[in-house]
Amino acid sequence: MKDLRRAAYQKLLAWKQRPEHKTLEVSGARQVGKTYLVNKFADERYTRKIYVNLLELSGEIFQEIYQDIRKEMKEGKRFRNPVRELLIRYEPEFVDSKDTVVIIDEIQESAEIYNRIREFTRGLDSDFIVTGSYLGRILNKEFRYSAGDMTPLEIQTLDFEEFLDASGKLDQFSKLDIFGAGEERVYQEISSEYEVYRQIGGYPSVVLKYLSGASVKTCHEELQEIIRLFTNESRRYFDDILDYEAYGNLFCSIARTLVKEKKGFDTDSFSEELQRIVAKDYSSNLGKAAVNRAMDWLYSSGIIGFAGKITNCNILDFRAKARCYFMDVGLASFFLRQIGCAESDIEGIAAENFVYLDLKRRSGPLGELAFEMPAFATWGKGEIDFYTKSLNSGKTYAIEVKAGKNSARTAMEILEKGKAEYLLMAKGNTHGGISGQIYTIPVYGISKFWFK
Numbered sequence: 001m002k003d004l005r006r007a008a009y010q011k012l013l014a015w016k017q018r019p020e021h022k023t024l025e026v027s028g029a030r031q032v033g034k035t036y037l038v039n040k041f042a043d044e045r046y047t048r049k050i051y052v053n054l055l056e057l058s059g060e061i062f063q064e065i066y067q068d069i070r071k072e073m074k075e076g077k078r079f080r081n082p083v084r085e086l087l088i089r090y091e092p093e094f095v096d097s098k099d100t101v102v103i104i105d106e107i108q109e110s111a112e113i114y115n116r117i118r119e120f121t122r123g124l125d126s127d128f129i130v131t132g133s134y135l136g137r138i139l140n141k142e143f144r145y146s147a148g149d150m151t152p153l154e155i156q157t158l159d160f161e162e163f164l165d166a167s168g169k170l171d172q173f174s175k176l177d178i179f180g181a182g183e184e185r186v187y188q189e190i191s192s193e194y195e196v197y198r199q200i201g202g203y204p205s206v207v208l209k210y211l212s213g214a215s216v217k218t219c220h221e222e223l224q225e226i227i228r229l230f231t232n233e234s235r236r237y238f239d240d241i242l243d244y245e246a247y248g249n250l251f252c253s254i255a256r257t258l259v260k261e262k263k264g265f266d267t268d269s270f271s272e273e274l275q276r277i278v279a280k281d282y283s284s285n286l287g288k289a290a291v292n293r294a295m296d297w298l299y300s301s302g303i304i305g306f307a308g309k310i311t312n313c314n315i316l317d318f319r320a321k322a323r324c325y326f327m328d329v330g331l332a333s334f335f336l337r338q339i340g341c342a343e344s345d346i347e348g349i350a351a352e353n354f355v356y357l358d359l360k361r362r363s364g365p366l367g368e369l370a371f372e373m374p375a376f377a378t379w380g381k382g383e384i385d386f387y388t389k390s391l392n393s394g395k396t397y398a399i400e401v402k403a404g405k406n407s408a409r410t411a412m413e414i415l416e417k418g419k420a421e422y423l424l425m426a427k428g429n430t431h432g433g434i435s436g437q438i439y440t441i442p443v444y445g446i447s448k449f450w451f452k
Contacts (some may be wrong), residue, residue, distance in 0.1 A: 003040075004166050004204055006033065008155050012041045015151055016127065023121040023128040025107075028155040029302030029327065030233070031226045033204040034131045037155065042253040046127070047099035049111045050091050054109040063110060065089045072090015083116070087309055107132040115334055118149045155419070156203030156302070158360070160194065161447055162356070166207055169193050178445035179432040187431050187442065194444035198350050223334055226250065237394045250294055251278045254304065254324060255335035258349050282336070295324065302327055305360055308375035310387050313398075313419035315371075323376060325356045347428065351443045352401040355426055358398075358446045359386060368392065368451060379419065382410030387420065390451040397451060399424045401443060424449065 015024050026034050041051045052062045069079070069086055079085045087094045087102065094100070107114050107130040120128045130150075138354050164170040200206050200219040209222050258272050275291040298304045309322030326332040332353040334345045359374040361367075370389040377387035377398070386399035398420035400411045408425075415423045415437060426443040433440045441449055 004033070004157070004158065004207065005162070006037055006155070007046070007154065007162060008037060011040060012038070015153070016045060022118050022152060023130060023150045025117075025150040026129060026131040026153050026155060028133065029157075030133050030230050031203055031205060032155050032157050032302070034133075034155050036204070038103055038105075038129055038131055042101045042103060042129070043241070046101040048095060050087065050094065050100070050102045051105065052090070052103065053105040054113065059106065061105075062090055063113065066113065074441050075160075081121050081123050087124075087126075096124050096126050098125055098127070100125055102128050103130065104128070104130045113439065115122040121149045133413075135291065151152060154203075154302075156328075158204065158207055159447070160197055160202075160444065162177070162204055163207060163275070164193055164198045165192070166211060168177040169191060170304070172416050173448075175431070176445060176448065178441040178448050179434050179439070180430075182431065184431075190444055191442065198329055198347070198354065199333050201328040201333070203328060203330065206330060220334055221329075223330055227331075227364075230301070234297070234301070250298070251331075251335050252339050254298075254326070255332070255339050255341070257324070258332070258353070259345060261339055262432070299324075303331070306373055307386075308358060308371065308373055309452050310375050313377050313379055313387060313396075313414055314395075315389065318371070318375065325353045327357065329354045329357065332381070348402045351426070351428060353391055354443065355386065355399065355446050359388060362451075363388075377414075379410055382413075384414060386412050390452070393452055395421045395452065397422045399426065401426045402428055 007415075011401055012024070015021055026038055028034050039049075042051075050059050054063070066086055069082055069089070073079070074084065084094075084096060086097075091158070102120070104113060114130070116127075117130065118401060131320045158166070161170060161173065164173050169189060173190055173232050176182050176186055176190055196210065196216070199216050200210055201223065203223065203226055205226070206219050206222045209219050210216075216221075253274055256277050260273060295304070299306060303326070304324050305327050306321040307323040308317045311317040311319070322342065326335070329350055333346055333350045336349060341349070356374055359369060363369045363371055363374060369392060370391055374384070374388065377384050384398045387396070389396045395418075398414045400408060402424070411423050411425075414420050421437065423438045424436065425440040426442065426446055427444050430442055431443065432438055432442055439442065
């Protein structure tokens, strides 16, 4: 099986090399490769590894030993270091040293173990990594917030550059000129790779299917299996929010909102529009509160992401959670196709979702772009796909993805009125170019664009 190189590996290495580093908490959605990557890192960078999976027999034994020690301590027995005692009973050959790493996988299955992170961090020389999905932990109030004792690392699906690396085209992409001065052959090759990525996304198992020679249809079957696994597991924690059929079809309803957003909502709230769609198609008794709760669940589970809204390009007039996107472009394309969306519409909406994911990766306190999440902006009766501000220079950018006549006109007016200092046009049918304050790039080159 081909080994997928992940950018997160370097973040794992940076954590290990940091003096006095804390316990590492690796989180992310289901099936993004957390367990594989952490074990690969441990095998390559440590002499000894202890792996515990709380969903398997190893986890059952580990928790039984924990309960035995807890009972003994309640009865008066004292240990110099209870965590060390736990690990020695679990693995008699345990050696407490900087060359040892302890991995506790599926940490969301035990609040008691999770809440002992402080003792794991401070009591031993060994390194500790806890991994797991968001499922369960976000709803269980017994889980305490341990931010001061852990270093967080979120792993997502493969981004486009990781996909290109896996397909052997990253070198060509790194040399690509996104403003039109490159070779025609390179633009065509990268454009072809983008078309595949747009359709199948970046879930590791899906990408590996494609690299093994599978068709896009087969890749979609793998993607559907991932969705099924997530939906089934969600029922363990969320069986009271929606009936199974409605919950499973919520993804299609989200895809419908992406289509309707392009045509304009009757209301000013995507959550209201989503509730209307779900209630109409699947459950007339489903209320807005239940839909909002389901949306928050999908967001916390790493399936969808939110974009904010900036009214009249005034960054002080900001409203969070005004639009949503899928956190994997393959998911977006898959569900847009499921609802019978025209291929031309799928291409445009998925491209916008693609740009959203790139902007989201760059946003935040330590990122390149301002705002807590990407945002779209209105101007009069029109709107632009995204509006952002560079943390490097403070310059503002209006961003249009596959702009049509109306949206381009709005974007040009924003630029002319000085409401944005630059206009970035990301298109699928261009090699790029620069004209004054207007930058045009191929949409697949968004990660190479520098917001100066």
